[in-house]
Amino acid sequence: MNASDARRDLYALVKRANDDGVITLIHRGSKQEDRVLLAPLDRFPAARKAGTFPSWVLSAAQREFGTLVSRAAGGQPQVLRRSSTPVAVLLPADGPISSTPSDPAAHAAATAGGAVTSQPTPSRDAGRRLATLGDALGDIITPGSAPGLSFGLAGLDAATGGLHPGRLVLVAAPPQVGGSLIGLGAARHTALNLNSRVLYAASGPNRADITRRIIAAEAGGDYARLKTGNLTPHEQEVVQRLRDAPLLIDDGSDLTAEAIAETVPVAGDLALVVVDRLQRARNPRLPLSGEHLPAASQVLRELARTQHVPVLAVLDTDDPAIVNLLDADVILTLTALPDTGETNVTVAERDLGIIGSARLRPDLTHARFLDNTEHAGTAEAAGDRAIRDVVGSDTDRELAAAALPFTSGALQGLPAEATHLLAALRTALAAGNIKDLDELRAPLRALAAAGLRLPGTAEGHRLAAALHAYNAPAPAPTDAAARPAAPEPARPAADGGAVGAVSDADQEVRRDDDDGLVPGDEEDEPQEAVFPALRILKDSVTRSKMHPVPVIRLEDREDGPWPLISEDMDGEPRWVHPDVTSTRINHTRDNGKRVRRNQLDVPASFGDGVLCLIDRNGSFPSACSAVPLAPNKLLHTGPLDAFDKTKAGIYQIDIPDWDYPGMPHPLGRLIERPDDEGRVWVTTPHIKQLERLHREGHLTAPVTIHDSWTGKANESLFKPFYTAAREARTELIQAGGEPYKNYKTRLSIALRLLWPKRPSQRSPFWRPDWRMSMVAEASVRHWLNAFKAVQEGHTLVALRNVDAAIFWTPDETPPGTYRLGTGFGQVKAKFIQPGEFIPEGDD
Numbered sequence: 001m002n003a004s005d006a007r008r009d010l011y012a013l014v015k016r017a018n019d020d021g022v023i024t025l026i027h028r029g030s031k032q033e034d035r036v037l038l039a040p041l042d043r044f045p046a047a048r049k050a051g052t053f054p055s056w057v058l059s060a061a062q063r064e065f066g067t068l069v070s071r072a073a074g075g076q077p078q079v080l081r082r083s084s085t086p087v088a089v090l091l092p093a094d095g096p097i098s099s100t101p102s103d104p105a106a107h108a109a110a111t112a113g114g115a116v117t118s119q120p121t122p123s124r125d126a127g128r129r130l131a132t133l134g135d136a137l138g139d140i141i142t143p144g145s146a147p148g149l150s151f152g153l154a155g156l157d158a159a160t161g162g163l164h165p166g167r168l169v170l171v172a173a174p175p176q177v178g179g180s181l182i183g184l185g186a187a188r189h190t191a192l193n194l195n196s197r198v199l200y201a202a203s204g205p206n207r208a209d210i211t212r213r214i215i216a217a218e219a220g221g222d223y224a225r226l227k228t229g230n231l232t233p234h235e236q237e238v239v240q241r242l243r244d245a246p247l248l249i250d251d252g253s254d255l256t257a258e259a260i261a262e263t264v265p266v267a268g269d270l271a272l273v274v275v276d277r278l279q280r281a282r283n284p285r286l287p288l289s290g291e292h293l294p295a296a297s298q299v300l301r302e303l304a305r306t307q308h309v310p311v312l313a314v315l316d317t318d319d320p321a322i323v324n325l326l327d328a329d330v331i332l333t334l335t336a337l338p339d340t341g342e343t344n345v346t347v348a349e350r351d352l353g354i355i356g357s358a359r360l361r362p363d364l365t366h367a368r369f370l371d372n373t374e375h376a377g378t379a380e381a382a383g384d385r386a387i388r389d390v391v392g393s394d395t396d397r398e399l400a401a402a403a404l405p406f407t408s409g410a411l412q413g414l415p416a417e418a419t420h421l422l423a424a425l426r427t428a429l430a431a432g433n434i435k436d437l438d439e440l441r442a443p444l445r446a447l448a449a450a451g452l453r454l455p456g457t458a459e460g461h462r463l464a465a466a467l468h469a470y471n472a473p474a475p476a477p478t479d480a481a482a483r484p485a486a487p488e489p490a491r492p493a494a495d496g497g498a499v500g501a502v503s504d505a506d507q508e509v510r511r512d513d514d515d516g517l518v519p520g521d522e523e524d525e526p527q528e529a530v531f532p533a534l535r536i537l538k539d540s541v542t543r544s545k546m547h548p549v550p551v552i553r554l555e556d557r558e559d560g561p562w563p564l565i566s567e568d569m570d571g572e573p574r575w576v577h578p579d580v581t582s583t584r585i586n587h588t589r590d591n592g593k594r595v596r597r598n599q600l601d602v603p604a605s606f607g608d609g610v611l612c613l614i615d616r617n618g619s620f621p622s623a624c625s626a627v628p629l630a631p632n633k634l635l636h637t638g639p640l641d642a643f644d645k646t647k648a649g650i651y652q653i654d655i656p657d658w659d660y661p662g663m664p665h666p667l668g669r670l671i672e673r674p675d676d677e678g679r680v681w682v683t684t685p686h687i688k689q690l691e692r693l694h695r696e697g698h699l700t701a702p703v704t705i706h707d708s709w710t711g712k713a714n715e716s717l718f719k720p721f722y723t724a725a726r727e728a729r730t731e732l733i734q735a736g737g738e739p740y741k742n743y744k745t746r747l748s749i750a751l752r753l754l755w756p757k758r759p760s761q762r763s764p765f766w767r768p769d770w771r772m773s774m775v776a777e778a779s780v781r782h783w784l785n786a787f788k789a790v791q792e793g794h795t796l797v798a799l800r801n802v803d804a805a806i807f808w809t810p811d812e813t814p815p816g817t818y819r820l821g822t823g824f825g826q827v828k829a830k831f832i833q834p835g836e837f838i839p840e841g842d843d
Contacts, residue, residue: 003028004677006038007065008652008707011058011560011636013038014080017088025093026069034073035093038080047079047089055079055086059563066676083558149196149272149310151182152189154404155371159347159356160330163272163310168301170328172318177334177343178362179314180205181369183274184213186312191247192218193407193423196271197549201260202251203288204277204316210249213367215239223367244538248547256287257299264307266711268549268633269556275300277314280322297326304329336362342372371405392429392437395470399444400426402466405459413455418447439762445471531728531743533721533750538764540721541631546714548631551766561634561650561709564681565768568673569650570775571686573783573799575664579603580797600797602808602834609810613830614818616782616803620751621725622824623778623802624718628684629770630711640705643691648684649710650769655680656690656699663790664799666693666783679706683769684713685776689784718774721750726824733822778802781825789815 006013006026016022017040028034041047054076061068061080068078072090075097080088091097148162163169163186173179184200191198202210216223219238221231231239248267250260257275264270275288278297282290297313304311315323318333333346347356359372403422406414414422421443428436448471454460541548552562576582581601588594600611630648637647655674658665665671666689670680693699725747732740755771756763782802790796794815795808807815814820814829821827 001026003034003066003069004706006069007062008639010062010065014058014088026090028066028069028073034069036069036072037091037093039089039091041086041089044077044089044091047077048086050084050086053077053079053089055081057081057083057558057563058087059559063564063675083555149186149194150189152185152193153358153360153369153371155358155360156182156332156345159345159358160332163312165308165310166305167310167329168297168304169310169312169330169332170297170323170326171312171314171332171334172323173314173316173334174318175316177336178364178369179316179334180276181213181362181364181367182332182334182345183276183312183314184210184217185368186272187247187274188214188217190272191245192242193420194271194427195246195420197246197267197269198248198272198274199260199264199267199270200247200249201255201263201273201275202249203255203275203286204279205251207249207251210251210276214242214247216366217368218242220366222365224365244542253285254287257296257303261299261303264303264309265635266632267547269551269553270307270309273303273309273311275311275313277316278326280315280317280319293322294325294327297328301327301329343369395466396425396429396437399463399466399470400429402459402463406463413460414452418452421447529742529746530732530739531725531746533725533743533746534753534764536724537718537721537750537753540718541765543720544631544714544717546631546712546717548717549633549767550764552633557766560636562768564650564709565772566673566681567772568670569681569683569772570802571666571668571670571682571779571783572775572801573664573668573779575668575800576600576798577662577796579605582798598798600806600834602797606795606808607810609808610812610831610833611797612807612809612812612814613832614805614807614814615828615830616785616805617822617826617828618725618729618747618824619778619782619802620774621722621729621747623774623781624722624725624751625824626715627718627770627774627777628688628713628715629717629773631714631717632711634709634711634769637708637710640708643687643703643705644710646713647710648713648773649708650681650683651687651705651710652679652681652707653687653690654678654704654706656701656703658699660698660790662796663787664783666690666780668779668783683773683776685773685780689780717770722824729822729824775802785817788817792817 001009001024003026006024013022013024017024017038021040021042023040023043024038026036026038028036037043047053054071056064056068056078058080061078068090072078073092073094075092075095077097078090079086080090148157148160148164150157150162151160160169171179171182173182187198187200190196200210212223212226215221215231215235215238216226218241219232219235221235221238226235250263260273260275264273277288278293279286279289280293288296293315300311300313303309313328315326317323318335323331323333327350329350331348331350333348335344335346337344341361343360343362345358345360346354347358348354360369361372363370400422403426407419407423407426421440424436425440425444428440448467452464452467454464538550541550556562580603583599583601584596585599586594587597602609602611628648634649637649640651643651655665655667655671655678667680667682667686670682670686674680687703687705690699690703694702728743732743751771751774753763754765754774755768756766779802782805783799786796786799786805789805789807792815794817796805797808798804798806809815809831812831814827818827818829819825820829
């Protein structure tokens, strides 16, 4: 396989090497002078030792693949990894390994059998790939590895160890014992307390039943009364809080295990799958019933393993003959105890039999289970041991332990925000995550200072004391801490950035790690805000029927398409007509700040005239009216014969030739950053722009797509946000002053939060493809408007950013292709004489 094809298929080749032991021969150069093997780590065990050989995350390896092949062919192994885990290695195919590892032990491993030329370990041709015991130990004792998800019941968590990815857990319970409530409790805890995405596949109960049970459990309301539709004020508040919960319900007809397995990959970043329920008696309307159950269980078990997600399935019988047929990894058998009013849960593993048990207290009026208070001390003690002597202070650990009865669901009475924060504290302590602990301190102190109303019980008194201790005054500040606070960072321009041709070039180039946000921007605006842009944007996304994935999980961001996305993909032009002279001159603003501005000198050949400065209003929010993007996960779709209009995402293409006189390249600054094969990654708006230019005859060749990551396309995800922003602008622009300034600031913050760059920024979004698609759409619209004017005979002098164009007009009349006005997409026009500096734009 040549290096170009291997670069394109790198993820698939690494997966084959890692999963099946397949070795791929890759060559590079016209005479195939560089030949390497992409091999599993079994062929070169020394590569497993961190820091021994050069290593690359797959996204970086794909970008620099030609260089990696040359280095590996020269004898220097190149380790490929997913995040921090090595998964494959590039080795020389024809020569020895010449580089010497820095670690003596690793060098000994390399020279004593670690190389390809030594005795091989099994591959696809000689058997299945084998893992060493050391590899397996690394998988289970890696520091900071994620604990199992909680059932929301401390006693059950202690007995089971939680819900772990890759395992099928079966809840076996006769009717009327409450098996479904175990699944619902785990779903509630994961979605509401952890804010993690859950798919609830309902075969039997419908979405109305499930929703009422969630309201009853969260609000402590009467489940039977909720069926009448009468809600108390408290229950109505709970309903409002639940609207944004990341819980997806599928109660459609013909719900099969195969349909669930097909839904999971496109639902995106699921933390848990609940199947409620598998029915023992055959029902022709329910595929998950009767004789279909064993096959369905196998599909669900395979789903858990391949998608690395816990699958919790509820079975409506505890008959051992049926349970054993389903071959689950873990089995929870529920038995009602009439004498005590409790429910006993027996925990068994498939190969080991019974490993533990727990007692729960059914609270069927409120559609939930609670921890048995008689066993709460034992559960709490176990919880205390889980976080003892790991990280954090004694105050941290006492607060987490005191909050356990509330965060586990055994006791009610805390606001949802408080429960979420305290659960996050416990998770950070258990995982040893110092960074998360540091980020939680400020909101926890604010919570402690707020004066929560707590139950007058022993548990409530303990939590109150722990909160009081947490908010105790800190020691006297050091000299560093006593220094004056730094001034708040300057805000970026709101609607579409400063007018491109009028802003300082040194300040225009924004680094990929600079998003223009400051701490606190991610918080919802107060109810009285002039324009609560972030809340409106969140609502715009959550109301979509496509179940968007607004946040890509942290552990997935170093792989797949995400490292391929950069700020350069905006395609914004930085263009001045080649016959025009642009000079930077010093200028002092009205506020006394010294900046540099552009001065444009137009040649005499342009004739008489003036410079017409076009400033486009609200370029970014205007683009939100129809941004082509993929609401769900991006899947690797590889090279494409042609652009598929039903898909959206990112595409790797050749830079097309462009020689239209008087117009910049349609890809703007993207053409300045090609890879070593002259290719660039673009978003869907630019693909559609190039397709249009080819249809109209302005490009001689169609777009060639060498690689792609795509999903089902949608253009209306941000449409409600656009509509609200447009209506608010119409009113506020007349008022002007602080309300309008605040409106523009909140618009800018909301759209920048689509791709926050700092880990500490707890944005409700992390979708760089959404952000760059929106910016690219604004850039494309800006370019096309200028192109129409040039086609009608107007002379374009400069085109910059997403909103600034300068034309040479003889009669002080702007090009007729632009609409003058204050609305979105309309423009303001100014005229200045040649040789004058370009003034500051305003809005």
